[in-house]
Amino acid sequence: MEYITLFLLVFVVLFIFSGFVTVRQGTVAVITMFGKYRRIMLPGLNFKIPFLEAVFKRISIQNRSVELDFQAVTSDQANVNFKAMLVYAVLNQQEETIKNVAFKFMDERSFMQALIRTIEGSIRSFVATKKQAEILSLRTEIVHHVKDQLDNTLEDWGYHLMDLQLNDITFDDAIMRSMAQVVASNNLRAAAENEGQALLITKTKAAEAEGNAIKIAAEAEKIAAQLRGQGVALFREEVAKGMASAAKEMQEAELDASFILFSMWTESVKNFAEQGKGNVIFLDGSTEGMEKTMKQLMAISKQSTIINPPSGR
Template sequence: MMETSILVVTLVVLAIVFIVLSVKLVPQGWEFTVERFGQYTKTLTPGLHLIVPFVERVGQKLNMMEQVLDVPEQEVITRDNAMVKVDGVVFYQVHDAPKAAYEVRQLELAILNLTMTNLRTVMGSMDLDELLSQRDQINAQLLTVVDLATNPWGVKVTRIEIKDISPPRDLVESMGRQMKAERDKRAAILVAQGEKQATILEAEGRREAAWRDAEARERLAEAEARATTLVSEAIGAGGMGAVNYFIAQKYVEALQSLAVAPNQKVLLLPMETTGVLGSLAGIAEIAKEALRPDPSGGGGGGGDGPRRRAPSAPPAPPGTGAASASVMPSIPPITGPEPGATGPWATPS
């Protein structure tokens, strides 16, 4: 009875061991290789599988998910003999489990060493300026080379990224000074170009202003010439009223400019009251003559008939009088004789 119990217990234990050795549970994202007497036979995908105990066994357990491998920092000498320190990361994924298990030993170490050697090769063929400004090109070259080398191992390298490039401190300071000098140079060039454009625009503005001034002077000269022509025609026709009008207008404008002059050194001496009154009388006579009807039309001109015009008074010689240097001489009125006057101004009977 005792022997029977021991045999039953032994059989139960062997059954449990047999079941444990036979049933294999493969998790998601993993694959197991199966070896029969040391030789690869098949690959177990995620799920529940049975193998023959003591005849078959699991050889390698491979992670089929994409994995990240850090590339340690290393020194690289560039083509222009600059020493820099570089590190990076590698992203890879196993696509063929048997190749990754039996074509290479220590897969991660092999990928790491392959990446480091190719990193020195690619970056050593470039100048420092290219190294710092063309990281995308470096990543692309490294990816092409490393992926081609790891293809026989059943591995796909999906990405290689350079994390940091560290030049020596003195080289960084030199690059900073160079960058500052280049920026100062660009700033000076921009300032010079701005000044040149400003000079050109200023010259064009002066040319345009000069052309406008010349055109204005030409128009003014034309207006003056036309006015002079009209005055000459009026004088030729015997209309002395136009001459008196222009003289009186200029006279009043001169007095106005003297009155509002900001210069305190201008001294306006008093003039003769009769001169001012005479000028106003002359303007009134001009207006009266302009409004008088034509004698030839029979309308009459007040019964006195035409009057003789007084000749213009000759200008006074310079220096005669106390205020000759600072006061404009008054304009005597050009009028007819008063009633009952005698002399050359009298109206002939």
């Protein structure tokens, strides 16, 4: 009798202790009874009915990540290789959400396959509407497109898409080489354009400097010409005054005015000889030539006398 009591006591203790369930932090336990959903257990120490209730599944509510590696085709038939990282988690700890997570899919493998194929299909459908040259600049647009397409679906499954990172986008080797050539040619063209602009600026500045120099030189020549003209005019004025004064003095001394003209003519010949610098000057030295020259000088003298008559007569 004592052995039976001891056995029953041990059985009761084991029965009671078998009902205690520890749920780790970051997980939720789904409890079923006879295969039917009954309730959930939150993290900590919980109790279930021994032999009747069973822990169907322990669901992690922590963030989870998975890497994706797949290929898509653009509208111009270029193959694009994607390497991405997906971060997702259970939407919340509400009972309905946990039920969806626990029973929507047969197992974790089926869920992961559906999730990956859905994301790949969404990206492929987006890429199929774009050209190869546009893909590299559309990282953000691709991520937004996937989130917009999957948010409702994942919420129905009890999950939330937290982040999708497109870590690498590459093309076939032939396309990569052609893209490198395009970039190199664009860089060369940009360099040539910059060099041309620099040369144009240099030429323009040089032309402006030359134009300014020519303008300054022309202005200086203009001023010099004016000064030379003024000098010649002053010289002629002084010569005329000197000749008039000499003629007046000779007339007052009752001397022939042709004498001063002859003196001026001989002084001119002498000056030509001294300042000619080797140039040949032909003068008519005959008697007739002398007489002709004297007559011309006398005519000039008479005109000067008519224009400026001597005072006192």
